[in-house]
Amino acid sequence: xxxxxxxxxxxRGPEPSGASGASEGPESSVEPSAGPQLRRLDFAGQSGxxxxxxxxxxxxxxxxxxxxxxxxxxxxxxxxxxxxxxELVTNACLHAEGPDEMLIACDNKVIRIEVSDKGTGQxxxxxxxxxxxPGGHGMFIVQRLCLDWGVVRAPGVAGxxxxxxxxxxx
Numbered sequence: 244x245x246x247x248x249x250x251x252x253x254x255r256g257p258e259p260s261g262a263s264g265a266s267e268g269p270e271s272s273v274e275p276s277a278g279p280q281l282r283r284l285d286f287a288g289q290s291g292x293x294x295x296x297x298x299x300x301x302x303x304x305x306x307x308x309x310x311x312x313x314x315x316x317x318x319x320x321x322x323x324x325x326x327x328x329x330e331l332v333t334n335a336c337l338h339a340e341g342p343d344e345m346l347i348a349c350d351n352k353v354i355r356i357e358v359s360d361k362g363t364g365q366x367x368x369x370x371x372x373x374x375x376x377p378g379g380h381g382m383f384i385v386q387r388l389c390l391d392w393g394v395v396r397a398p399g400v401a402g403x404x405x406x407x408x409x410x411x412x413x
Contacts, residue, residue: 345359
């Protein structure tokens with residue numbers, strides 16, 4: 244696990260400047276399809292943000308061909324993405340006064356989820372992990388399901404972005 248790298252291995256860094264997305268509604272946008280496919284969800288003023296984030300991710304998975312899944316492995320990969328979205332958005336709600344934005348990107352090999360918030364805390368899997376104990380399993384689940392995950396903080400800006408990457412189904 245890494246928690247301080249600005250971009251994980253294989254990430255191409257920030258989107259090129261001047262890229263504009265087509266609007267899908269007041270709170271979401273789709274970036275052009277050159278390179279990774281990218282969608283953003285603004286949580287400002289929204290309620291029910293966990294199901295909203297999960298539904299937004301599900302729509303992206305349908306648009307990108309992950310769903311409907313043709314095999315059990317593909318279905319499991321899509322469910323893993325939705326679970327990670329739920330965990331990251333829930334953690335922002337519980338520990339950081341709610342999420343500000345979610346970004347989900349796919350390049351046919353890796354899907355990347357980013358959830359930004361204004362919190363100062365540092366997410367970490369609970370150690371030692373106790374399977375029978377309620378609560379505190381979110382980042383342990385993220386760590387187990389993902390290829391990598393971490394936290395990015397911009398200097399001089401309040402908050403953080405928690406990112407996670409999962410492999411595309413075979």
